[in-house]
Amino acid sequence: MDTTPEPKSMEAAAKARLRRRVRTRRRERARAAAEALAGGAGVREPGAGPTAPGEPERFAAVLAEVLAGSRAVLGYASLAGEPCLDLALDQARAAGAAVLLPLTTAGRPLDFGVLTGPMSTLPRTGKWQIREPRSGAPAAEALAGEMAGPAGRPLPPVDTILVPGLAFSRAGVRLGNGGGFYDRTFGPRGAAPPTGCGAQVLGVCFAEELVDALPHQPWDLRVDAVVTERGIVPVGVRRSPVG
Numbered sequence: 569m570d571t572t573p574e575p576k577s578m579e580a581a582a583k584a585r586l587r588r589r590v591r592t593r594r595r596e597r598a599r600a601a602a603e604a605l606a607g608g609a610g611v612r613e614p615g616a617g618p619t620a621p622g623e624p625e626r627f628a629a630v631l632a633e634v635l636a637g638s639r640a641v642l643g644y645a646s647l648a649g650e651p652c653l654d655l656a657l658d659q660a661r662a663a664g665a666a667v668l669l670p671l672t673t674a675g676r677p678l679d680f681g682v683l684t685g686p687m688s689t690l691p692r693t694g695k696w697q698i699r700e701p702r703s704g705a706p707a708a709e710a711l712a713g714e715m716a717g718p719a720g721r722p723l724p725p726v727d728t729i730l731v732p733g734l735a736f737s738r739a740g741v742r743l744g745n746g747g748g749f750y751d752r753t754f755g756p757r758g759a760a761p762p763t764g765c766g767a768q769v770l771g772v773c774f775a776e777e778l779v780d781a782l783p784h785q786p787w788d789l790r791v792d793a794v795v796t797e798r799g800i801v802p803v804g805v806r807r808s809p810v811g
Contacts, residue, residue: 579783590734594649624655626797635660639724645699654687666723671704677752677759679704707760729769736771737782740790740803755789
């Protein structure tokens with residue numbers, strides 16, 4: 569999702585090396601899923617593309633308790649090779665939670681729009697062909713419960729934020745794709761820092777992408793816990809209740 573280059577530095581170089589490694593592994597994962605699908609063993613998740621057998625179900629099972637207690641969730645539409653949350657978000661919406669998804673504009677914080685149907689119905693739009701709602705509002709409005717739903721009624725304040733990442737550290741540091749969308753939106757110097765609003769911030773990655781340490785900067789977003797296909801791992805500094 570993020571595409572803007574970061575300034576050149578030793579930390580930037582370290583992040584670039586790790587990004588290349590994770591992206592290579594994710595391409596291999598996506599390719600294996602496509603081959604399994606061709607052989608009759610894989611699963612095509614509508615919109616998200618081929619996924620490994622059981623992957624959407626495993627992430628949905630891990631998130632079931634957290635999302636069952638949420639009134640409004642900020643999620644995202646996964647790209648090829650990313651953990652697929654489509655089933656988890658569809659189930660949250662079916663259970664009555666408002667599900668909000670990001671809209672991207674280069675160089676700006678994320679806006680969020682309401683998911684009004686199954687994840688599979690979302691159109692791919694814009695420069696990066698990301699599945700997005702057709703319209704949205706600033707993240708700060710969503711966090712504060714000032715965002716209107718499809719019927720014009722105010723949505724409840726967001727209580728769960730799901731953040732994609734290429735990797736997360738056990739201190740809650742996130743490695744994004746490099747464009748800074750989530751740092752620009754939810755980081756300490758972003759447009760809508762979630763600290764103090766009561767929302768729990770959960771990073772999402774595969775278990776092998778949870779690492780001991782990552783380089784970081786003061787403006788980087790940190791998460792309260794990391795969701796993998798194996799469970800939820802509390803991390804970070806705020807230690808919000810999870811599950």
